[in-house]
């Protein structure tokens with residue numbers, strides 16, 4: 001399978017994602033510019049990634065302007081055809097702004113930018129996975145009705161937990177509702193998460209837990 005990584009003005013995790021996929025996971029990766037819109041080289045068995053960063057300087061709300069990039073219309077069409085799409089951090093924000101995923105990312109409860117390792121409970125492992133976060137607007141929120149629907153359809157893919165896997169208020173770094181760190185759409189082909197698996201894919205970085213996440217979701 002082939003991966004396309006969309007570069008927006010202000011993306012800063014695009015090369016990390018490219019490196020993780022190409023070097024650490026041995027996958028074919030093509031970089032895509034947000035002003036282009038041609039995805040004809042991608043089959044629905046391929047995957048488009050919206051990386052982390054500060055697209056358009058985070059003006060208005062994180063992801064609110066990137067949503068209108070020409071490439072995003074093509075990504076929405078690609079997702080509609082069943083192609084896999086993953087948004088990490090700013091990419092997750094763009095997916096919510098584009099309504100490919102429900103809910104919103106609000107400013108962190110403590111009003112601070114948070115950059116640290118956290119633990120996740122969810123797909124791919126029985127043990128807690130250690131992954132870095134780095135965001136100012138990462139507090140997932142949706143109305144109870146939406147949340148109940150997400151839970152009923154197993155669309156919550158990751159929750160913040162402690163290192164033993166317990167999902168507690170103390171293990172929630174940003175105040176995300178129900179400790180939600182990542183979700184998928186109902187069809188199961190669009191994924192969004194605030195933590196950065198691409199920063200945890202290499203032995204040189206001392207953490208391989210990100211590989212488990214990327215492999216589980218995408219390969």
Ligand SMILES: NC(=O)CC[C@H](N)C(=O)O
Pocket residue numbers: 013051052053054055058062088089090091134135136137138
């Ligand atoms: N690492 C990121 O993608 C950061 C996302 C966004 N700029 C925020 O601060 O919330």
